[in-house]
Amino acid sequence: MSTIDQVLAQIDSDLDNSLNRLFDFLKIKSISADPAYIDDCRNAANWLARELSEIGIESSVRDTTGQPMVVGHRKTGKPGPHVLFYGHYDVQPVDPLDLWDTDPFEPRIVTREDGSKIIVARGSADDKGQLMTFVEAARAYMAVQGDLPLDVTVFFEGEEESGSPSLEPFLEANKNELSCDLALVCDTGMWDENTPAISVMLRGLVGEEITIKAANRDLHSGHYGGSATNPNHIIAKIIADMRDDTGKITLDGFYDGVIDVPEDVMKMWDTLGFSTDVFLGDIGLSVPCGEQDRTPLEHIWTRPTAEVNGMWGGYLGAGSKTVIPAEAHAKFTFRLVGDQDPEKIVEAFRAHVRARIPEDCSVEFTSHGASPALRLDFNMPSLAKGKKALQDEWGTEAALIGMGGSIPVVGDFKRSLNMDTMLIGFGLEDDSIHSPNEKYNLKSFHKGIRSWARVLDELAQG
Structure with missing residues (x-):
């Protein structure tokens, strides 16, 4: 078996343990916006630093004027890019509590009518479940190889859900330590439950x-x-x-x-099955406004x-x-x-x-x-590697998509560290992030771990 096949097999065999670790993490009430949970936020940071250090990514909790940061490093000395992986351990408040079916900090697996399984808890999709896909991929690599395939810095913050007031000063103060060749962020979503995506444009x-x-x-x-x-x-x-x-x-x-989107990307978007009637119909409208010579999908992503x-x-x-x-x-x-x-x-x-x-x-x-807006170069080598890794895992071409909104940390990485970001996430539109009964598909968690293992493997290739 190749190294990557061994790593994937390790991920599959260790899935139950990965879920148990995620559940332990989800039980921590790390609500950054409420001062009543300040100790819980620190507990979440300590939990992450301990987990990372135990698998060989030497990590520490760094104090800020607000919630602490977690920074970890694994220096391999191997060729290839040095990547920084970002996530956030804080979660949204759970109000209104009476709309939750069960305790939001008692994670559970629910089997739906179609047989699919979901993880229900606050933070399951935003962003603890997503964050842990990378951590578990790194864990599997360390178990199989005793090392990661390239140099990795891990950076987790605890104030994303409350405006990240400490982020920019922390980046400026630690610029030399945190500057890498490429940032990886898992706080976005897929096109649909079977089609992975890389977000390449943020307005x-x-x-x-x-x-x-x-x-x-x-x-x-x-x-x-x-x-x-x-x-x-x-x-x-x-x-x-x-x-x-x-x-x-x-x-x-x-x-x-x-800037107009390349023709090949536009052709790819034509295959995504986006329906203007459904998109507007869901909100009780039917007639697109805006630039009449552009489609609603262009309006959202590129205009x-x-x-x-x-x-x-x-x-x-x-x-x-x-x-x-x-x-x-x-x-x-x-x-x-x-x-x-x-x-x-x-x-x-x-x-x-x-x-x-x-x-x-x-x-x-x-x-x-x-x-300003942010965008990746469509010809960037790491983007092609990310696409290949996702296609190998999901069996379908990864969609290069835009985002109608903004992710502030991506701009901070560009301005403070002059570092581009590749956004690969496994959330779905129906995950109810910020809402009662937040969930994360078990498939998203499992294949998300496998996807990150493949992404690291591809990025490490010459």
Whole structure:
């Protein structure tokens, strides 16, 4: 048997023990957002450091201003890239508790009507179950070979579910220790339960809030209507002018840096069976909006957006009040793709707004952050190796997908450590992360372990 076949056999034979270890981990109430669980978070960090050290990845718990970090290293001296594996041991609060079928911190296996088995517990999918797929793959390698196939650094944080306030300072302070050739993250999902995926695009985000001020007080609409400027009308004009009749966003230079997806990737997406009718039908809609020459899948993964998240001004109580408000407000977010420059998007948006403010009115801007999009080079050798490893395990081509949202740590790795990230996860849409009765498919856990073993094997090849 080849080394990788021996490792895979070890994973299969040790699955029950792997589950027992995962269950021990899941029982720890590591809720980072609630100060009542600060000791539990440290217990989770200590548990991980102990498990890693026992299998030969020398690890320690590092204090921060918040929850501790766990850092471990296995230096093999072998050729190949030095990879950093990231995960988080903290979990979301369990409220509302009465919607859980059983205790969220008493993990259990449930057999569903179709015969499939799921692991039910808080953190089973986000991110303890995912994190442990890598740890168990490393354990199997150490049991078979006495070493890993390449140099590995492991980095687990305990504040991902509460905004990661300690992450960026920790990365900056430990830049030399944590800088590697490639980061691996298992906090994402598959396309479906039989199709693995690598997330290669994460959209950036710009958040802006405006306050428009007109008269020096609220006005009687009978006395002043038609003469005094209504700031609600100004906001309506600002919003209406942000798109043209084809759905394109009209901000000056907005599409600078937007990159089209390679044709072969687009063809692969055509095979995924994405249904616009199902996608919109699930939320009670049927007609796509946005750029009319693009599909909804492109809208989600590869195209930038401009959305109004909230708008208010004037009387909001019950019944009617005939008032012209003195001021009005709106919140906007822009999802960015490719090489769009967040600062230029902010400048373009603010110029768009200022151009529509009457000379006797004023506008105030509040920033809610600006971060660029991230993407992998489709021709990156490690991406091809990851695809091959996943196809070998799952028997189907891995989908290269985008993500509509953002994973902040990936941006931190790029900015602080100048390190690209390959996102390979085994979660599914119905895992109910952040919700009652969170689950992780036993198949995802088992084949996730096997997948990471194959990924490490492929990355170690010359």
